Amino acid sequence: MRKSSWIRTGSAVVLVAASALTRFSVYPALHQVPDDTRTTFRFEGSATLLNPPALETGDLSEAFLADLPVILDRSVEVRDTSGRTAVVADGVVLRGRDGTRLNSSEDVWAVDRRDLTERPAPAGSGAGKHEGLVISWPLEPERRDYRFWDTGTRKAVPARYDRTETVSGREAYVYVVKADGALADPATTKALPPALPRQVVAGLAAALPADRRPDAAVLAALPETVPLTYTSTTERRAWVDADTGLSLDGALHQTVLARTAGENGPVTLFPVTDVSVRGAEASVEKQADEAAGTARLLWLLSTGAPLGLLVLGLVLALLALRGARRRAGEGERRPGAEPSAEPRTPQRR
Known part of the structure; x- marks a missing residue:
């Protein structure tokens, strides 16, 4: 050769x-979550929140910031990786349109770098326990239901595949997540009072729109010191890129309500937070380009x-x-290697 x-x-x-x-x-x-991942997605919408300065001064007529235009930034940053495991910081900051910080939180999770489900938390990582998806969707999403971790109630709930749509020219699967139950987010519950004087509860109720106030007779029957419990209700919608699993768009409506026990069952007293936001156009376009x-x-x-x-x-x-x-064929046809094509004629003597 x-x-x-x-x-x-x-x-x-x-x-x-x-x-x-x-x-x-x-x-x-x-094809996995990169070890240098750092992304921020912006939501825009409105919120109704308790007004801390008014509560401190006792001016309960201004107890609520109602329908306040807000911006919610959610950031995801990979802090460490080990094989298939990524330790991820999941931060949320809620601001007014003037930039005033209204609320913030941060969780740390250990997730699989491909399907984004839970992984054992590495020692010393500070990652919280969870089940199912929590920060995003699998890199190869399917038209099926998933399990999703709700941070408000700290439990896994269904993330149901709803339909397929087009977002900024990209095919997207739409998933719907609904969760409700007792508020279990430790950072939030720690910041909320376990009880309030009946007079304060009545003042907060009076600051609400008439159709959202508790019944006056129910309020009058409450004890002098009203024990409080809190519930969290969340509805998410996610538009997920069909090819990459990147979240192209999202909508979030989350409500935390203060309640107490009444003679005929739980009584809803007033909202602590009521946030309703949708993905900002610039963030949606950026995600579509990245996808x-x-x-x-x-x-x-x-x-x-x-x-x-x-x-x-x-x-x-x-x-x-x-x-x-x-070359093998050429070798077989070399001169002297092949018989003559014409027969020889015998010579006479």
Whole structure:
């Protein structure tokens, strides 16, 4: 075999091996949550909140900031990775449109870097316990229901696949998450009073719109010191890119209510927070652009590059085989190796 055939054959082997390496090693290594992930998604909407300055001064006529225009920024940052596990900080900051910080929270989770479900928390990470999805959706989402961790009630609830829509030119799966129950978020419950004087509760109720006030007779029957419990109700809608699992858009309505026990069952007294927001247009467009770029890269690594390398390797292998066969045929037809085509005539003596 000539040197050129050896080169072609060797190159073909290298290309086929590179094709397999790209598809089955490079692609899986890159198709996971990167260790330098840091993203922020902005929501816009309105909120009704208790007004701390009014509560401190006792001016309960201004006890609520009603229908306040707000901005909610949710940031996700990977703090550490170990194999398939990523330790992620999940932060939420609620601000008024003037930039005034109204509320904030942060949780730390340990998640799988591919399907985003729970993973054992590494020692010393401070990651909280959870079940199912919590920060985002699998990198390869499906048209099916998932389990989602509700941070308000600290329990897993269904995330139901609802429909498929188009968001900024991208195909998106729409999931709906609903959760309600006793407020279990430790940071929030720690900041709320376990009881209030009846006079304060009545003043807060009086500051509400008439159709949202508790019955006056119920208020009058409350004890001098009213024990309080809190409930959390959350409804989320997520528009998730069908190719990459990136969240393209989202909507959130979350309410925390103060309640107490009445003669005929629990009595809702007043809202602590009532936030309703939807993804800001700029954030939606940014996510769609990122999803498009990520989808192209994933296609290149999973299909384009491996297929191209495989085809080129096979072409070189065929050329090497064809060259070897041609040279073998030429060797059989060399002068002296073939019988004469014309019969010899015997010579007379």
